[in-house]
Structures are given as structure tokens and as C-alpha cells.
Amino acid sequence: xxxxxxxxxxWGSTRFPGKALAPIAGTPMIELVWRKxxxxxxxxxxxxATDDExxxxxxxxxxxxxxxxxxxxxxxxxxxxxxAARIKADAIIxxxxxxxxxxxxxxxxxxxxxxxxxxxxxxxxxxxISAQEAQNPNRVKVVRxxxxxxxxxxxAPIPHPRHPEDARYFQHAxxxxxxxxxxxxxxxxxxxxxxxxxxxxxxxxxxxxxKIRLIETEPSGPGVDTPEDVAVVEALLAx
Numbered sequence: 001x002x003x004x005x006x007x008x009x010x011w012g013s014t015r016f017p018g019k020a021l022a023p024i025a026g027t028p029m030i031e032l033v034w035r036k037x038x039x040x041x042x043x044x045x046x047x048x049a050t051d052d053e054x055x056x057x058x059x060x061x062x063x064x065x066x067x068x069x070x071x072x073x074x075x076x077x078x079x080x081x082x083x084a085a086r087i088k089a090d091a092i093i094x095x096x097x098x099x100x101x102x103x104x105x106x107x108x109x110x111x112x113x114x115x116x117x118x119x120x121x122x123x124x125x126x127x128x129i130s131a132q133e134a135q136n137p138n139r140v141k142v143v144r145x146x147x148x149x150x151x152x153x154x155x156a157p158i159p160h161p162r163h164p165e166d167a168r169y170f171q172h173a174x175x176x177x178x179x180x181x182x183x184x185x186x187x188x189x190x191x192x193x194x195x196x197x198x199x200x201x202x203x204x205x206x207x208x209x210x211k212i213r214l215i216e217t218e219p220s221g222p223g224v225d226t227p228e229d230v231a232v233v234e235a236l237l238a239x
Contacts, residue, residue: 002045022224033099076096085184096223122212133171140154143159
């Protein structure tokens with residue numbers, strides 16, 4: 001089985017334009033993410049998918065594999081699907097280009113799951129959070145069944161704490177592993193009302209009957225959404 005990590009990244013960002021090349025401890029963020037992914041042992045290739053020549057030039061300078069994409073994609077999933085359609089790979093791991101604290105060990109766990117369990121079509125990560133953190137709508141919560149497959153994702157605190165002492169909350173971490181066919185078929189699936197309401201595209205898979213297996217892990221740290229996040233990530237890297 002050939003496993004390929006694809007890192008989608010773009011120049012445009014409402015809150016932080018050009019963040020892919022923002023220096024973090026002296027290194028462009030996209031290079032830092034690429035280095036973290038390269039440390040994974042179970043991957044056969046790493047591709048940076050971008051529509052911007054400035055990003056492509058930097059990736060080429062540090063020796064990374066770049067695939068250029070269209071500029072009109074609505075999501076990172078669409079961007080990596082364009083690349084996946086023209087490469088040879090049995091499974092793809094989607095690593096966001098603004099997650100410089102991603103752990104190679106988590107990527108290896110996802111890769112091994114895709115190699116060892118042919119039933120799994122889509123997989124991702126989750127970690128425990130507090131009841132207070134669960135109130136934040138920017139933290140996407142997930143509830144799983146006994147096999148570890150997602151029952152539902154929500155910005156609301158799920159499960160509802162009718163008995164607070166019994167409620168445990170898990171945050172979804174947005175790193176995905178897909179069988180190639182599942183990824184390429186995603187854009188053809190109907191968009192359910194729940195996806196529109198929650199603005200969570202993973203609900204499209206659940207509505208279509210495609211299960212998403214969740215691996216429980218530890219929090220890896222914040223991504224970079226604003227210029228202020230750079231200092232936070234630098235401090236965590238220094239520690």
C-alpha cells in the first residue's frame with residue numbers, strides 16, 4: 001500500500017494573509033510543518049499542494065515536492081482531491097499547512113490503521129477536553145460508538161450534560177486519512193442540512209453512511225490562525 005501525506009496551503013487568509021511563509025523560530029511555517037510530517041516513518045511521500053508560486057518556490061528551495069492546484073477550491077479537501085486524482089496512492093493523509101505542532105507519531109498511527117484495517121475508509125484524531133473547553137463553538141466536538149467510529153460532530157457541547165458528572169468531551173483534531181476512492185468521491189456526495197448548519201464538512205460523510213474512525217490521542221497544540229498565534233507556537237516549541 002502506498003501512503004501519501006498531502007499538505008494543502010494557500011496564500012489567501014482573511015485573518016493572516018501569507019501565513020504559510022510566516023517565520024516561526026526563523027523557519028517558514030510550511031517548512032516546519034513539512035519537517036514534522038517527514039519525521040513520520042509510515043509515509044511513502046509528502047506533497048505540498050498550493051495555488052501560489054511564492055509558496056511553491058519556498059517549498060522547492062528546501063527540497064519539498066510541490067503540486068500546483070487551481071485557485072478556486074472552497075476547502076483544503078477539494079485541493080488535496082485534485083492532487084490525489086493525478087498521483088498513485090492507495091491512501092492519503094491530509095495535514096493542514098497551519099499546524100506546525102503536528103506530531104509524526106499521530107500520522108504514523110493513522111497510516112498503520114489504514115494499512116492494517118481495510119474496512120476503514122476515513123479516519124481522524126480526537127482528544128479529551130474539559131467541560132469548559134467544550135462550550136467553545138470553535139472546538140469541534142465528536143461522540144463515538146463502541147468501535148471508535150464517529151456518531152456525530154458538533155460545535156455544540158455533545159453529549160448534553162444532563163448529569164454533568166458523567167459527561168466526557170472529545171475535540172476533533174482535523175487531520176484525516178482517506179482511502180483514495182473515499183476522498184475522490186467526497187465532492188459528489190449531497191450536502192446535508194447538518195453540514196450547512198454546523199459548517200462542518202465531515203458531516204457529509206456521516207450523512208452518506210461513510211464511517212469515520214477516530215483515534216484518541218493527546219492534544220498537540222494550537223494551529224496558526226492569526227499573527228498573534230506565532231508567538232504562542234514559538235513558546236511551545238521552545239519548551
